[in-house]
Amino acid sequence: MGWFSLAIGLVSLCSMMCKVSCIGANWGTQASHPLPPDTVVRLLRENGFQKVKLFDADYGALRALGTSRIEVMVGIPNDMLQSLASSLKAAEKWVAKNVSTHISNNVNIRYVAVGNEPFLQTYNGSFLKTTFPALQNVQSALIKAGLSSQVKVTIPLNADMYESSTGLPSGGDFRADIHDLMLAIVKFLSDNGAPFTVNIYPFISLYTDSNFPVEYAFFDDNATPLNDGGTSYYNMFDANYDTLVWALQKNGYGNLPIIVGEIGWPTDGDRNANLMYAQRFNQGFMSHISGGKGTPMRPVPVDAYLFSLIDEDSKSIDPGNFERHWGIFTYDGLPKYQLNLGTTNSGSSLVPAGNVHYLDRKWCVMKPSANLDDLQVAPSVSYACGLADCTSLGYGTSCGNLDARGNISYALNSYYQRNNQLDRACKFPNLSMVTKTDPTVGNCRFGVMIEPYYGAAERTVGCLQMPLMLVSGLFSFLLTLM
CATH class of the missing domain: 3.20.20.80 (Glycosidases)
Structure with missing residues (x-):
């Protein structure tokens, strides 16, 4: 007993x-x-x-x-x-x-x-x-x-x-x-x-x-x-x-x-x-x-x-x-919204990651002089999205309200950041340029990547390569705006 x-x-x-x-x-x-x-x-x-x-x-x-x-x-x-x-x-x-x-x-x-x-x-x-x-x-x-x-x-x-x-x-x-x-x-x-x-x-x-x-x-x-x-x-x-x-x-x-x-x-x-x-x-x-x-x-x-x-x-x-996009924190450790876990004295505020090191504040975007009818637009966007992350583009998403030029810029920047802002990662013929003006629009965040962490095994960053596949569904959406 x-x-x-x-x-x-x-x-x-x-x-x-x-x-x-x-x-x-x-x-x-x-x-x-x-x-x-x-x-x-x-x-x-x-x-x-x-x-x-x-x-x-x-x-x-x-x-x-x-x-x-x-x-x-x-x-x-x-x-x-x-x-x-x-x-x-x-x-x-x-x-x-x-x-x-x-x-x-x-x-x-x-x-x-x-x-x-x-x-x-x-x-x-x-x-x-x-x-x-x-x-x-x-x-x-x-x-x-x-x-x-x-x-x-x-x-x-x-x-x-x-x-x-x-x-x-x-x-x-x-x-x-x-x-x-x-x-x-x-x-x-x-x-x-x-x-x-x-x-x-x-x-x-x-x-x-x-x-x-x-x-x-x-x-x-x-x-x-x-x-x-x-x-x-x-x-x-x-x-x-x-x-x-x-x-x-x-x-x-x-x-x-x-x-x-x-x-x-x-x-x-x-x-x-x-x-x-x-x-x-x-x-x-x-x-x-x-x-x-x-x-x-x-x-x-x-x-x-x-x-x-x-x-x-x-x-x-x-x-x-x-x-x-399942995280309660973004890729760089920023809280996405108020959330009270009942585990700290901070109430409804999540504590962001500290001491995060970013790459330079610069972005790859579509040149103002570039033409939407340029034959390089379609393969360039397909290439960028195939090797980076364009999942914030599309119907009902955080960047779903961008116009055609905004969609293109988002895709180019995603590829540029994924490749550690290498100069040649923003060399899309007659289409791209590097800017220090943040192109973020409303809730659509154009990110700046954090510095690569090389302690993890079997990870490669800053490697330019040909895409293995095209993101056809998303690309079809982009085409409807062009």
């Missing part, structure tokens, strides 16, 4: 602490000019984040996290699952290099994320046979390293791995085509005291379904509630989360801990990806979970990681142009 009372007391204590500290951040590094890791760690600490989720085991990031006391979820990319699944020795080497070494340097690693949404239906089953064996081998490697009580394995999964036969949370179960696999994974997680990790994105539902009720994505209780046997759901997050809870409960694992690995809202690249909606969603989510009341089916503090910390201008835009 004494042990049980102590356990309940510890749970209550953790719940009280989670009311203010159970929010983490995803730190992605797919950027042409990433902020130095030390700068990012300061950004995390100064904004009160006590947890961070990585998508790989970047040495620079992990080294910078040493002695920070920030809890770390280190990631294993999907393209490594095959080797780890087929070789226990490979898993042991990975754990030794990417977990044991860093823990010995005071990095507070608490989780290993094996893969990232490996069962997405768009992957067509590519990782169905390797994810679970990789999970098992990583767990065995942690046991061998003597770390299994400190470091837990998990698999960040997309919410499409469960479904509801009734359209209500209570109808929740795992997707039919992976049901047996999911039960095996869930049992394994439960047996090893590990959590279930799920990524929940109301924005994606709005993006993919024109009939999705907009208000249901937010937390203002303005939506018509979904009634599930007398339980009312006023927002998609609660309903989605509880669909998972029902799926777990239905299969005998109703008490398995759940981590929300990713949740957030992008600010650009789509008509519904804007500052107003992003601020509304993220602040609504923070307020929604701040009381620690959880969801109707699981009224306990929600353990979650915001997606994401910083914009990443090199992410794939296959899912949509919004992919490069």
Whole structure:
């Protein structure tokens, strides 16, 4: 009885602490000019984040996290699952290099994320046979390293791995085509005291379904509630989360801990990806979970990681142009909007990154004397956008109101900045010139790139090359303005 009372007391204590500290951040590094890791760690600490989720085991990031006391979820990319699944020795080497070494340097690693949404239906089953064996081998490697009580394995999964036969949370179960696999994974997680990790994105539902009720994505209780046997759901997050809870409960694992690995809202690249909606969603989510009341089916503090910390201008835009704009901070560590995380004394103000070093204040733009009918316009814009980032151009985006000359200038400048303002990066024949007058228009920011950070492996900057592809959809939009 004494042990049980102590356990309940510890749970209550953790719940009280989670009311203010159970929010983490995803730190992605797919950027042409990433902020130095030390700068990012300061950004995390100064904004009160006590947890961070990585998508790989970047040495620079992990080294910078040493002695920070920030809890770390280190990631294993999907393209490594095959080797780890087929070789226990490979898993042991990975754990030794990417977990044991860093823990010995005071990095507070608490989780290993094996893969990232490996069962997405768009992957067509590519990782169905390797994810679970990789999970098992990583767990065995942690046991061998003597770390299994400190470091837990998990698999960040997309919410499409469960479904509801009734359209209500209570109808929740795992997707039919992976049901047996999911039960095996869930049992394994439960047996090893590990959590279930799920990524929940109301924005994606709005993006993919024109009939999705907009208000249901937010937390203002303005939506018509979904009634599930007398339980009312006023927002998609609660309903989605509880669909998972029902799926777990239905299969005998109703008490398995759940981590929300990713949740957030992008600010650009789509008509519904804007500052107003992003601020509304993220602040609504923070307020929604701040009381620690959880969801109707699981009224306990929600353990979650915001997606994401910083914009990443090199992410794939296959899912949509919004992919490069999930950050609550811009590429250079500036807050995008007011957000009260409840973690600091700064109230609704996020603390910007400090000591950020920029390139010179100059931009590459279209010459006033250049002609829109010039035959070089089309290939030049296509070339620039193919190798830089033009996702802020398009219908309903932050730069969607630019005229044709503004679109061209934005594209040329994006390429110029991506290439560290090299002189030859602004040598588009008869079209371009360098200016020291900021061409920013309203909310459309013509950025000046930060100085390149060379500490990260396998990154190239300032390299002029031919484009591998043309951004045809965006280019078609630009052509309509010419």
